[in-house]
Amino acid sequence: MVETTGRPIPDPKSSKHLHGTEEEEKNILGFWIFLSTDLVLFACLFATYLVLRTHTDGGPTTAQLFDIPMFTLETFILLTSSFTCGLAVREMRYNNLRRLLGWLAVTVLLGLIFVGIEASEFLSYSSEGATMQRSAFLSGFFTLVGTHGLHVSLGIVWMISVGIQLLRDRIHPTTARKLFNAGLYWHFLDVVWVMIYTVVYLMGVMK
């Protein structure tokens, strides 16, 4: 059971590696701890944003800027990609490489669409004069949401790399662990997005 115990399926062929699954377990624990450090990083960015969100210096405010359909669409796309990512990990447990890669490709595609929408959102704000140099609020907004977007972009590169390795090496403890960690990372970014959705966007349009 990958999701519950964090233990990828052992491959009988790999038993000649004496250090096999123990090594993978260490990796997964290490990755969990890394995620906790990343969470602290986001917490600091959220704190900064909350302190600065009303410091608009006469420039655009949250309510003037945010477009409800746009950020709702982004949310649906990212949440769906988290679901398809979960499906990919599920297919890994059933040792079905083709379906796994299919769901992974869907996840990457949804991730790309998300990043694309976010980039166009940023560009449209900037063209209206709402750049990150305009006010402290906008500095905080672009940095918080941009850091998340950068994480998503890195996640996409990582998933492509894991996909290549799965094609090359098939499903075995190492590739299984890598996919599992990439999945953890992806779900983590989803959780952060839910926070951004609530704290930045919903609280921003409520007045």
Added chain:
Amino acid sequence: MLKSLISYLQNANLMIQISAVAIILTLVGIVFALTYFKKWGWLWREWITTVDHKKIGIMYLVCALLMFFRGGVDALLMRTQLAFPNLHFLNAQHYDEIFTTHGTIMILFMAMPFIFAMFNLVVPLQIGARDVAFPFLNAVSFWLFFFGAMLFNLSFVLGGSPDAGWVGYPPLSELPYSPGPGVNYYVLGIQISGIGSIATGINFIVTILKMRAPGMTLMRMPLFTWSVLASCIVIIFAFPALTVALALLGMDRIFGTHFFTMLHGGNPMMYINLFWVWGHPEVYIVILPAYGIFSEVVSTFCRKYIFGYKSMVVSLMMISIISYFVWVHHFFTMGAGPGVNSFFAVASMAVGIPTGVKVFNWLFTMFRGRIRITLPMLWTLAFIPCFAVGGATGIMLAVAPADYQFHNSYFLIAHFHQVLIGGVVYGLLAGMYFWWPKILGFKLNETLGKWAFWFFNLGFYVCFMPQYALGFMGMTRRVYTYPAESGWGTLNFVSTIGAFMMGIGFLFIVAQILYSIRHGERDTTGDPWDGRTLEWSLPSPVPHYNFAQIPVVDDMDAWWKMKQQQKEGIQPQKEPLKPIHMPSPSSLPFFMGLAFFICGFGLVFNQFTIATIGLIGVVICMLWRSLEKDTGYYISVEEIKKNEAAVRGL
């Protein structure tokens, strides 16, 4: 960029110009020596590409001692400038640069690598492991530290050092008030090495939780390992705050955002909060391992189990938790109101409780013990009164209303030097003397060590006791000179004498190391101090695979217990001999550090092409690592047997 660098050097003062020439000559000298003695291959294979925790530990130790020297020179320059009123040995700008680099280097590029040296040299050996959990990542951490420190140290010859204090408070550290590359060097140098520190924190938590020898439950773990665990927990939750504080300050300076500026809604206090959310836990990050070292030293040299082991563990954990709830005491004067200040004042005083428990436990361990006064024990004995006074003045500073008087005065300077030198430096020196024979195979000379000890320890009091008084007399920190009428002259002069005594003490340590490399007593037993924990069961220096057979542990102070049993004819239990899996060496960590360095250097001078090249280098290194198949290699049983027979002299 090149033009501005050249014009900076042309206009710099003579000391900096001489340093620039000295750096170039040293580099040429090193290159020549490596080529002449044909050592390039050795350097590359044995050190640069190594993933062995012991070698990485040695590299951290060398860097820490070099940085100790650089930070110490800064300190002596400052004390020389302050020796007499109205002195113009340094001008205001140069003085500002020097107190900034002194603070930054001593905390981030001396204390941090020194504790990481101890982590690396000791933890795997103490818990019966063959390496850390992620040897490759460990090398990445080291090279990030190394290149971060390089970037920071280049600043004084390439464009000017940071001059906004080691805390880099805005608005002073913002572009309008600190133009030039100085503060950028500060931001990027610390940022790069900080990423490495987070990775080290993760690495050692996993190592300690997952790789202990069979039978070593958490409550049988040596106290140094416990202290490393506590310290790493603080690292992983504190360092990201520094990452954010520096990233936002850097964005303000490089991309023109308004997080901490005075215009367009920025809020400088936000930086100060974020900085100390990291900054206060940081001092516990460096002191906790020192507590661990004292525990090992006291119990070894009194030949007793540590008094109150469980309370030691609980107090370590309590300190690491409370450390997150004290940061506002660095700026009670922010004026957050009585409620907030009271909370942080009480929390700050509460740290004294677990710390007091530990001090009494060390004293009770020594009580009626047969204490052997060796170098590690000497530094431990000196630590206790020094730290007690430093702790007491800390409680004085924690009283929020009184702090309005002490704030940023020399009283504060004396306090934190007393806990950081009396606690951290004494602890790390004790640790260095204690584990030196284990790692390098010979003891450091006792006589020279005692000279170093007395000069450094007495010099400390001569240097810092007058500063408490100077604080009460109204002298504030970071003043580069003072008028004769202030009446601060005499005490400042005494303080300067103390600083030079400490400098002489440090030179004795250098002499001691150089002397002992040739003449130090060789350690042929592997157990020169009659030790208690597993690292002393190994031959010195330790073979690259550490343990031929992993020992089975059934009590605290496992090696002590095994020695007692051996006397009764019971052989210690061990896992059977089998081939040992080792990680392969890799040059990627070095190149990754280099890529970060290039990226950082580009950002310092707003050269985005250079920065982008560096960043692409980083991504390529990461992808390379992700795609490469590194399964390591095995050492065969015959090879282990042969090697064990050779090193154990069988």
